[in-house]
Amino acid sequence: GINAKAQGLFADLKVGIVASGDRYVDGCNWDTIFKGIPGLVVEGISDANQTTMGSLQDAYTFQSGYSDYRELLASTNPNLVAIPQNGTTDRYEIIKNCLMSGSHVICPGPFVSELEDADELVALAERRGLKIAVVYPMRLDPNVERFYEEREELLGVLVEIRVFGELAENAG
16 A cells, blocks of 8 residues: 555656566566556556557556557656666667656666666756656565664674675666
8 A cells, every 4th residue: 555645646647658568577567556546547558569568458447558659658648657678778768758758757777778878868857857766676675674774783884795686687
């Protein structure tokens, strides 16, 4: 459940989803994250993969499905666009087009592959008064939050840390 304060943020929010044939990204079923939030309407979904589009239609009630995300942006004019895609191959162009159409963006990290592209998109979003939300699902895990609250007590002073990423093919 989403708390009452957060529910007010979603009132009358029109969402577009730009999928890429993969329903699960970073262990999260991104295409259904907006399901059941009062006041939020999924206006349309784009995905070139017709099989995925069919399963998305089963998951949501939405006006139209599009094979090209640009049609989605032009036809539905969403306030927010979710981009649940593995990898960053086309994401720069998609995010730029979303921002140019006046939509906020939410996507998994890393949101683009080049730092220069990230700087350009962040600057564009700022100029247009829009937000880019890069989601790292584990950051809000209650166990991770508790660890950060208690880490000094549990570990003492941290002298060195060695960290390994996901080690998956799609890791940034």
